[in-house]
Each structure stands twice: as C-alpha cells, then as structure tokens.
Amino acid sequence: GKPVGGRGSKSRISGPIPESYFDLTKFPEFLLLNDQQKQMEASGVRNPFFSVHEGRVDNMTRIDGRELISYASYNYLGLSGHPDVNASAKDAIDTFGTSVSASRIVSGEKTIHRDLEAELSEFLGVEDVMTFPGGHATNETIIGHLVGPQDLIVHDAFAHNSIVQGAILSGARRRPFKHNDWRDLFEILKDARRDFRRVLIAVEGLYSMDGDYPDLPRFVEIKKRFKAWLYVDEAHSIGTLGETGRGIGEMYGVDRGDVDCWMGTLSKSFGSCGGFLAGKAELIQFLRYTTPGYVFAAGMPPANAGAALGSLRMLKANPHLVKKLQSNSQLFLKLAQDAGIDTGMALGTPIIPIICGHNSRALLLSEALYKQGINAQPILYPAVPQEETRVRIFMTASHTEEQIRHSVEVLAKAWNKVMNVGSEA
Numbered sequence: 001g002k003p004v005g006g007r008g009s010k011s012r013i014s015g016p017i018p019e020s021y022f023d024l025t026k027f028p029e030f031l032l033l034n035d036q037q038k039q040m041e042a043s044g045v046r047n048p049f050f051s052v053h054e055g056r057v058d059n060m061t062r063i064d065g066r067e068l069i070s071y072a073s074y075n076y077l078g079l080s081g082h083p084d085v086n087a088s089a090k091d092a093i094d095t096f097g098t099s100v101s102a103s104r105i106v107s108g109e110k111t112i113h114r115d116l117e118a119e120l121s122e123f124l125g126v127e128d129v130m131t132f133p134g135g136h137a138t139n140e141t142i143i144g145h146l147v148g149p150q151d152l153i154v155h156d157a158f159a160h161n162s163i164v165q166g167a168i169l170s171g172a173r174r175r176p177f178k179h180n181d182w183r184d185l186f187e188i189l190k191d192a193r194r195d196f197r198r199v200l201i202a203v204e205g206l207y208s209m210d211g212d213y214p215d216l217p218r219f220v221e222i223k224k225r226f227k228a229w230l231y232v233d234e235a236h237s238i239g240t241l242g243e244t245g246r247g248i249g250e251m252y253g254v255d256r257g258d259v260d261c262w263m264g265t266l267s268k269s270f271g272s273c274g275g276f277l278a279g280k281a282e283l284i285q286f287l288r289y290t291t292p293g294y295v296f297a298a299g300m301p302p303a304n305a306g307a308a309l310g311s312l313r314m315l316k317a318n319p320h321l322v323k324k325l326q327s328n329s330q331l332f333l334k335l336a337q338d339a340g341i342d343t344g345m346a347l348g349t350p351i352i353p354i355i356c357g358h359n360s361r362a363l364l365l366s367e368a369l370y371k372q373g374i375n376a377q378p379i380l381y382p383a384v385p386q387e388e389t390r391v392r393i394f395m396t397a398s399h400t401e402e403q404i405r406h407s408v409e410v411l412a413k414a415w416n417k418v419m420n421v422g423s424e425a
C-alpha cells in the first residue's frame with residue numbers, strides 16, 4: 001500500500017502504533033525472507049548462499065573439506081592470492097600499517113595511493129584517477145553527487161544496483177532504457193533532453209548477469225548529440241576485455257576523452273577491494289574535494305592499495321593472462337552451445353549464464369554440479385526475472401582446458417536432466 005506520509009500527512013495513525021511499524025519480526029520484508037528460507041529448507045536443496053570457502057578461490061576452491069572446480073568468483077586473472085600480489089599487500093602493511101586512520105583529504109593520503117592512481121591513469125590513458133575503499137560505494141557516492149533533482153539519469157535496464165542506488169540518492173529523475181538498446185536511449189533523450197539540466201547516461205562495460213556488452217561507440221555518439229554525460233562502469237570489463245585488458249574502451253578503440261566517467265572496481269581483475277573513477281584532471285580534482293563518500297570516509301587501506309598496485313603491475317607484464325581468460329571463455333561457451341545448453345546472450349566473455357528459467361531448476365542444477373565437484377552459483381528471482389533464473393559461470397585465466405571440457409560435460413548432463421529435455425523419449 002501507499003506509505004504513510006511525513007508530518008502533516010492526511011493518513012495520520014489513529015489508535016495504537018501497529019507492531020509492524022516497530023517490531024522487525026513483523027516487517028513484511030522480514031516475513032517474506034523467512035518464507036523464502038522455509039521454502040528452501042522444505043525443498044531439501046542445500047542453501048547455496050553464504051557457503052563457506054576455506055581458502056583462496058581461483059579455478060578451485062574448498063568447501064566443507066572438499067576440493068571443487070570453481071566458477072563462482074570473479075578472480076578473473078587469478079591475481080587474488082598470487083604470491084607477488086600478496087607480497088605487495090604485505091609490504092604496504094609493513095610500511096603504512098593496516099589503516100590510513102583518516103580521510104584522504106585530512107592526513108590519510110599515502111604515497112601508495114598516489115602510486116596506484118598514477119599507474120592506473122597511465123594504464124588507462126586518462127588524465128587522472130581517484131580510488132575508493134568500495135566499488136558499490138563509488139557508484140553510489142559519485143552518481144549521487146554529480147547530478148541532482150533538476151537532472152535526468154538514463155541507465156541501462158540491467159544496470160547494477162550501485163548505479164540505481166546512486167541515482168536514487170541524487171534525487172534526479174531516473175529512466176531506464178531497454179538493455180543495450182541505444183535506439184531506445186535516443187528516443188528517450190529526443191523527447192526529454194530539454195526538460196532537464198544535466199543528463200547522465202550510465203552503462204556497464206560488461207553486464208554481470210548476462211556477460212554481454214553495449215555498442216559503446218553508439219553511446220558516445222548519442223552523448224555528444226544530446227550534450228549529455230557518459231558514465232561507463234567497467235567493474236567486469238577491466239582486465240577482461242580488449243587486447244591487453246584495458247576494457248571496453250580498448251576493445252572498441254573509443255577515445256578516452258569521449259567518456260566522461262570511467263568507473264571500475266578493484267575487487268575483480270585487480271584482486272583487491274575498492275573502486276576507481278578515471279577521467280579528466282579537472283573532474284577528478286573537483287570530486288576529490290567535494291564527493292561526500294570520499295571526503296567523509298576513511299581512505300583505502302594500505303593492503304588493498306598494495307594488492308591493487310601489485311595486480312596492475314602483473315597485468316601490465318602478463319597480457320597473456322588476458323588472452324588465456326578470453327580463450328577459456330570462448331572455449332567454454334562453444335562447448336556449452338554445441339551441447340545445446342541455453343547460454344542466453346553470452347558473447348564469449350568470462351561471464352556465461354546457464355539459463356534455467358525457474359528458481360527450483362537453477363537451485364537443482366547448482367546442487368547437481370556441487371555434488372559432482374563443481375561450484376557455480378544460482379542466480380534466482382527476483383535478482384533476474386523468474387523465466388530467466390540461471391546458474392552463472394565466472395571463467396578465470398587459471399582454468400585448464402581439461403577442467404573446462406570436464407565441466408561442460410557434467411553441466412550438459414545435469415542441465416538436460418533439470419530441464420527435462422528429451423523426457424518424452
């Protein structure tokens with residue numbers, strides 16, 4: 001129903017305050033989660049959430065003392081846990097401690113932050129970069145800060161939660177456009193551009209549920225035509241797309257200056273945790289002094305900066321890791337498609353959805369794989385539409401051809417069984 005308004009609202013509560021207004025266990029959202037968990041328990045399927053991993057996760061992981069082939073984490077280049085990256089993180093702790101103990105702007109700034117940001121700028125070919133302790137928080141605070149109530153945010157319908165949360169925080173008008181559909185974006189802006197002050201177009205370099213990507217040059221054209229800003233979230237595309245892992249900009253040969261905000265995370269290819277924003281010098285300078293989630297938050301911990309810097313150096317020195325990741329991804333996809341598995345919109349990037357189309361099927365498939373030594377996460381409704389629930393494959397550069405061939409064989413049998421394909425025969 002309609003939420004109760006603030007002071008002066010006509011729907012003032014009469015009589016006692018309902019329990020569901022102050023007792024968490026009576027909140028409708030609490031009861032909904034409880035119901036879902038009871039259903040899962042009743043179905044007898046193992047709860048696939050919060051499974052406890054007993055060590056580093058790369059192409060393998062250990063859960064409940066069992067070694068499994070893993071497709072459930074985005075350690076794309078295997079750099080989290082790499083000895084050189086670990087050493088870089090440890091060195092940073094030895095030099096700077098475990099906290100920077102302040103916001104960057106007030107005495108939290110360390111040489112390791114400067115080194116990381118300078119090397120990232122050089123790697124990306126931008127004028128400047130700023131880094132944040134969290135990737136989700138980067139999108140929230142930057143988008144929340146760059147635009148306001150007089151403005152419009154037009155984002156891909158599949159945009160990550162952190163982009164949507166940033167848009168909500170900003171108070172701007174928010175309009176999703178159809179997934180990857182630049183024509184739909186064009187129509188929206190043709191109609192609405194003149195009703196707003198600033199317009200921010202937000203897309204991702206690689207979509208985390210589907211493994212597909214936008215036709216970036218088209219978005220650049222539209223941004224220029226409508227005098228809008230273009231924001232590209234490279235969380236999953238940095239280190240995975242382009243000849244040398246420089247992301248979707250490299251893949252399409254887009255000029256760095258044609259995108260206003262290149263955002264990315266350090267938690268995936270960079271084996272660390274945190275986010276970055278890359279762009280023109282004056283933008284980054286402005287944001288360093290004014291972004292709420294940057295100015296009023298502690299700076300990135302030294303270990304995270306050290307790990308990201310170590311990973312960046314590994315990536316620059318080892319572009320073959322990117323090639324291996326890409327060829328592994330293409331091999332997995334080809335084998336899966338040859339076996340008749342529905343891989344949705346997959347394009348041969350390291351994210352490959354195995355479409356199941358029902359929460360129970362995705363759960364059963366994930367469990368069948370788990371029992372046969374393969375860890376892959378189900379993505380359920382409401383994270384994706386009910387008819388598109390899936391098991392998601394994250395490929396890494398470390399998977400061997402043998403592991404991939406074996407996995408797809410197991411997957412094909414399990415998927416066919418779960419989907420009941422050929423059950424009439």
Ligand code: PMP
Nearest residue numbers: 134135136160162208235265267
């Ligand atoms: N953007 C996208 C597209 C993401 O998929 C994610 C999360 N995986 C984030 C931002 C948030 O990054 P982080 O997990 O590093 O906080």
